């Protein structure tokens with residue numbers, strides 16, 4: 001109980017004085033494939049490949065997709081990318097409108113580390 005109460009203070013201290021170490025992203029390469037090409041409104045398939053610094057596929061992650069348009073006033077579209085082979089995750093998003101989209105890829109690695117990448121899908125027709 002006492003330890004739990006002290007935790008926020010400790011986090012604040014670490015964040016303030018060592019945030020570069022804490023915030024250093026894991027050494028993971030993230031590659032994408034988007035279909036169809038060229039992109040058009042409707043169901044869009046997004047494949048995400050994760051590899052570690054040695055090029056080994058990273059399985060067992062959770063990958064969530066969040067699509068937003070570049071202009072304000074639209075609800076985001078969401079989808080989960082499922083692992084279809086080790087380190088390869090496939091999800092679909094309904095791109096509900098032509099224009100420029102930004103897809104946020106939220107990745108939770110098996111060890112609990114999180115990272116985020118951004119994919120721009122411009123000129124959806």
Ligand SMILES: [Cu+2]
Nearest residue numbers: 069074097099
């Ligand atoms: Cu829009």
